[in-house]
Amino acid sequence: MFLNFHRLSFDTFDKQKHLFPAITGVLIKLCKRKMIHTSFRQCLWMALLMIFINCTHVPAQEINLARANILISKDIPAPVHGTCIKVLQEEIEKRTSIRIKQKSQWDLSKTTIALCLESSKQLLGRDIPQMKNNATGGLNPEGFHLLYQKTGNEHICWVIGADKRGVLFGIGALLRNAKMNKNRISITTSLDVFSAPVYPIRGHQIGYRNTANSYDAWSVAQYEQYIRELMIFGTNSIENIPLGGKGDESVHMGVSRQQMNVEISKICEAYDLNYWVWTPATIDLSDKTLREKEIQKHNDFYRDTPRLTDVFFPGGDPGHNHPREVMPFLKELHTNLIKYHPDAGIWISLQGFSEEQIDYFYKYLDDEKPTWLRGVVSGPSSPPIAETRFRLPKQYKHRHYPDITHNVRCDYPALNFDQAFALTIGREGINPQPEYYAKIHRDYAQFTDGFVSYSDGCHDDVNKIIWSQRGWDPEIPVRDILVEYCRFFFDPRDDQTMADGILALEKNWFGPLKANGSVETTFAYWNDLEKKHPGLAKDWRWLLLVMRANYDTYIRRRLLHEKDLERKANKILERVDELGIETAMKASLEKISEAVSKPISQHIHKRIKTYAEDLFNIIGLQTSVELYQASNAQRGCILDFVNHPLNNRWWYEDEYEKIRAMGTDKEKKERLELIRTWENPGKGSYYDDVSNIANSPHVTTTVYDAVDFGWWDSGYSRWRLSSLVYQNDPVLEYENLDPNGRYLMRITGSGEALLRIDGQRLEPIKYDKGLETFKEFIVPRSLVGDGKITVSFDRPEESHMRWRNYSRISDVWLIKK
Structure with missing residues (x-):
């Protein structure tokens, strides 16, 4: 009986709530007469309490503003006076197809949206509600009071501003909180909000110049709409x-600067x-x-x-x-x-x-x-x-x-x-x-x-x-x-579901991408939202979010695929003695290059290109230098880099050309072995790609902006991917080392590497300063006797240099000999 009763309380509440008074009456009589077991009676009392809460909960009522009029105080000066009416009418009409009319006098048969200043005291003979619970006696600058008021048959939605700017911010809050759908706009009858900003400066720079990835393509009307929308969410400054x-002139500019x-x-x-x-x-x-x-x-x-x-x-x-x-x-x-x-x-x-x-x-x-x-x-x-x-x-x-x-x-x-x-x-x-x-x-x-x-x-x-x-x-x-x-x-x-989708997109970016399975979940989530809301297909804000969900997934799938191809290419290099040097290089290069010859998830790539085209046509978003004339490749050109190598195939190609120029097979095989074991130096040995969070297990320091050198050659550097990230003075910690082991520390990067292990400065046995050349240090056996070491680097004196030229550490090996 209780299980069915419980289901009635929750699963079918809306359909069966008319039965609750009769059911609860019977149960109360049974409980009072002690015709039900004590323990079961306690459960029933709990269920009755829950039913009572459900039955007595009264959802907030709504008032429809579809046939409302606008009344606005003459005390609101021009041009803000006209802007208030324009914003209300246009933003409501876009979402509902309803044109709210402005009137010059009260109409008791219609709901009224009343726009006024707190200081005016009256609006066309009607007293303006005053604040009674504000210790200051009034609204703070830029503040507003939103209030629904019903007197008899009159329905009034008051927007009362502390000043003219406050009226606009009040209108913004009203628009944000109203429910607007085709032919309907409603607010709750419990509306009674006082609000004023904490910080007096709240602004954004939206400069009309060539380096902007979209603003330079905008018309005056687009600028006004964007500034209006920022104002609706509380912005009071534009730079x-x-x-x-x-x-600074742009090919996209339809209006002179x-x-x-x-x-x-x-x-x-x-x-x-x-x-x-x-x-x-x-x-x-x-x-x-x-x-x-x-x-x-x-x-x-x-x-x-x-x-x-x-x-x-x-x-x-x-x-x-x-x-x-x-x-x-x-x-x-x-x-x-x-x-x-x-x-x-x-x-x-x-x-x-x-x-x-x-x-x-x-x-x-x-x-x-x-x-x-x-x-x-x-x-x-x-x-x-x-x-x-x-x-x-x-x-x-x-x-x-x-x-x-x-x-x-x-x-x-x-x-x-x-x-x-x-x-x-x-x-x-x-x-x-x-x-x-x-x-x-x-x-x-x-x-x-x-x-x-x-x-x-x-x-x-x-x-x-x-x-x-x-x-x-x-x-x-x-x-x-x-x-x-x-x-x-x-x-x-669907506002809450969509909001959660934005939060999910943020989580896509946090941590090693290979291990972030939620990227696929977020992709499916946004696919469902996109199918559910086809009417948003030309909304640029929507397209930005949907494109990101697709982009993240495409990059993760490519990363998994291309790293696997590199692993398979290295397996081929294990067979160099069997296959021969040239055959092994050719076969391994063909395998790692399947990222290009046999690309994956091209249906997603096609969608990304479509989104990019739509965004360019709608708001001039320049995601490509070649296709959309972006000012330079750093300025939002995600379409140009969507297929950037995520394995080291470019580096392999260049390395193989260097190997072919070597004099002996012994030299060639040694270099191929180094390439093959770069990230896998063997049993008992360790490797860290210092600032790649997915492949730096011993690094304890973090430099969030460590990808700066990925921008060599306009973003198309052919160096090994690990060379594109770095730290100036990383700290690494190792545990569970062999106390009797002999270890060599190998480092690459560029410039100096002033190494300390457990605070002891070591002298190198090899010290090349060029990029992707090696520095090597013998680790004293006395330092690994306890099975652990801490590696650090002194910062060299380089104050005379530009920071981009400072010494850096990219790869660190601890090799057991």
Whole structure:
């Protein structure tokens, strides 16, 4: 009886709930008369309690806004007044085909969406609800109050802003939380939300320039739509890059840079957003003639720009001027700036500054106390954020400039990124990493007044939304943000499922790809979503996510396949005495090259190309230099690298040509043996591909951006894959060694390798400094007596060199002799 009763309580609740009063009445009588065994009676009481909870739960009621009118206060000034109506009408109509009408008076027969300022007190004779539980007595700047109110037959959805910007943010929150489907838009009748941002600066750089992988192809209308959507999720600042030089024009530009600079300014004016510009000086500011030309260029831009709130000058990256030249230059810029934009401010970053230059800057602040400087920006190659806030006088603001657009060779590289992804997805691949970037925001936001992110394309769209929302409220759960993202942009009926799909994509990137079986699960998950939502086939945000699911799976399948081919090729080399040198080389090369002659999963590759074509046609996303005229191969060209070798076949080809040129068969066989055993040095011996997380079992140190040298030869380097990653001073730990064994340590990389074992510096018996040449050290028997050793490297003095030329360690062997 209980089992059936339990099924009735949960499995058929919706269909059978009308039976519950009668059933529960009978059971209560039986229990009171003690006609049921005591222990069973306790179970029944528990079941009755659960039924009571189910029966008494009243789902939130909804009110349909399909026939609503818009009333808007005249106190909201132009142009924001018109923008409010435009955003509401257009965004609702896109999703529902309903055109909400604007009215000039109350209509008691219709639901009303009322847009007003808190300070207005009344809207067309009707009292505006006031906050009663706010200790400050009102809304904070940019805040809003969303409220559903029913009086008699009147239904009102209030959007009350602390200021004009607050009304827009309130509209954004309403749109994000409403359920919108064909011919229907609804909100819950329990709607009563007060909200205001925690951080006053919440922005993104979307510069109209050649190096952007998509923005340069956009029209004015596309820019406005994207800026609007960022505003809907809490963004209040947009940064452009207006003063480019030679090379900043793009073949994709349908509008001149000068015109687009003005248009973006006008869009920010219409949406009451802060308009920032990023304006480096790549000239020598000590050259008076060049300096005057630069000042005039700024002056002309300030004059021609309708709205301008902040000018950001990066001290370096690019630029190499000393602050003794920079600060007077900025002071003069400020004098010109406030002629046209009296409330605008100047900002500077200390990117690339030396310790002496940083000290000079802070001394300048102490001595001069410049009132013309608004604040300091912390970006890549800046001093630590916490230190900057500590040293910066309180009257100056502090802004973060986080890189949320790059995966490698950047400020916040993807964590535990597999080399296969680094080679194929590269620097600007589609990179939704919501949890990772939420953590970065959490770690650093406390030292700032907010952020304007660095972005070079819309491939990082999810990351922008995460930062905007966490800048509004750092406590919002990441998944909740993603649910709203999917509800607003995709489908409110499947928003949670889609949000989980985005989180799954992030997990695809974490850890060794070969061992990450969830990549296939995520692929199947997104395939199901794609089939379920054919109407999203031309939605660019949707295509980005679906393409990533396909791309990740294709790369993993290729990795497994191509590594297996390399293993089989090495097995062929074992038979060199039987087959002969030339035959063994030919056969092994044919086997490892089956990655090309017999490619796998071509149906997925075809889909990836189709997605790339669609994305180019919809938003100008340039995933290829040849096909879509990307500015260079680093700028999001994932289509160009989708078939980059994931085994060492290019290296084998080159090595075999070198072997053919050798003088004796003995030399040739020795080199073939080295190739065959490179990663498998034999029983009792060990190998580590130092910064390949999939093949470095003894390495304890981590350099997340260790794939930098994979960018030799425009990303098509033919060196062995292990040579493309490195660390400068890795630490390795070995256990369970043979206490009586004799060991040789072999190292390759380039430059120096100042080896220590258990703290003891060793002298080499071989010491070649070139790439893929060897350094060898005999390990003293006394150091392995306890069966374990720790290997470390001293950093050589190389301060006179560029960091890209520093000594590095790529491969480490501990060979038992």
